[in-house]
Amino acid sequence: MGTTNENGRFAGKVAFVTGAANGIGRATALAFTREGASVVLADVSEQGNRETARMIEEQGGKALAVRCDVTRAEDVKAALDKTVETFGRLDFAFNNAGIEPRKPAPTAEYEVEEWDRILNIDLRGVFLCMKYEIPLILKQGGAIVNTSSGAGVIGIKGSPAYTAAKHGVIGLTRAAALDYAAQNVRINAVCPGYIDTPMMDRFTGGTPEGRAKVVSEEPVGRMGRPEEIAATVLWMCSDAAAFMIGHALVVDGGQTVQ
Template sequence: MAATGRTGDFAGKVVFVTGAASGIGRATALAFARAGADVAATDISGPGVQETAHMIEEAGSRALAVRCDVTSSEDVQAALARTVETFGRLDAAFNNAGVEQPVAPTADITEDDWERLVAVNLRGVFLCMKYQIPLLLEHGGGSIVNTSSGAGVVGIAGQAAYTAAKHGVVGLTRSAALDYARSGVRINAVCPGIIATEMMDRFTGGTPEGRDRVIAQEPIGRMGTADEIAAAVLWLCSDAAAFVIGHALVMDGGQTVGPA
């Protein structure tokens, strides 16, 4: 992105966020807004993304709420077109929309679940980048951050479909980063571990026992927060990270390093 004078200052910038109705997406959309950006908040949940847009406006920034299914090329193109029509340009994108996998060994994963996981978690990132990159190039470049996972760098039992899709996001990010590094478009990924979000509540069953079970996997002894991931996304999109290309930033409390 063009120089702004200080790290985290996104005044005058336009940011596109998918999966913005809750969790990491909402936290990041709000973080960008507090840093001065105009934010297009998109999600398959219309009411949720409308609420996020209201919160962005309360933070003092302009907001656009768009219902968007990232598996649909038509939806992605329409959402980006509305963003440019509303704000005049695109400077950064956070491709965060994703879904979790029911725990199941590989041979028990249904074909429908496989298709759903790959469609949302991998195809969705590809479609977003495919149509975001030309818009960034129109104004000399910009930044894209994709959400992978700790499951994007290690194998996880019972999570073959999710893990395959998230590994794919890392590979896609690295290859795309090389394609556009000389064109001023920086592309990176974040790899969150166990983060306290609505998705994690679904994964754990929302019970104290379920939460304790997943926290036991974290050497740091707690879940991460959506705001911690948001801070990293803003850094990756800022001038402070101008030399960071094709990186998969693991933020998992030490989970993929090994047991405490």
């Protein structure tokens, strides 16, 4: 995995990652560490979050694990207050916390409670995070990446809430990006396809048949790896992407271009 790099492109910087307990969030937190950043890990899963922190510390990095429910404004504010209290600044945020639907259902049969649950976490949670991150990042400039999905650019049959939430993340990203583009805060979205994570295990039922069906929908013939999304997020936060504003970058093995 490598160790933290004091001369990395993010040395001396601080990154805040939601959904850091596993999957894409964990991989991105570790990638930030390898580039020299201190990382704040925010998640409702305290056990997974602590494990991510342990992995970072094993690499010689600095991590702060905080329990954070992104649907609660007070949790988000407290986590970011702790970020500044511990590390003194905030340069990057990866608003990645999200959930998948429990089961597919056509729109007219969709449960209101399930709609609210998904929109609350996957869309409102991103808004709350940006609301409290942006004032901190404005102090010295930086970048925010929000996690949308392939479902943010195409419709998904039987998944109205997730599709709406992920489309919403792109719209929210674009609006916020325009609000702060002239103030040295770049805001973009990443749209992963099928990535091999614990969430994907739940989605496929963890069976060989379920996994094979998902792989069959990927033109590249495999699922993506969390590290591939992490590499994309780090590039989006780097100076190499300095002219990218309000963009939704699809990284999906060709799934949405069929």
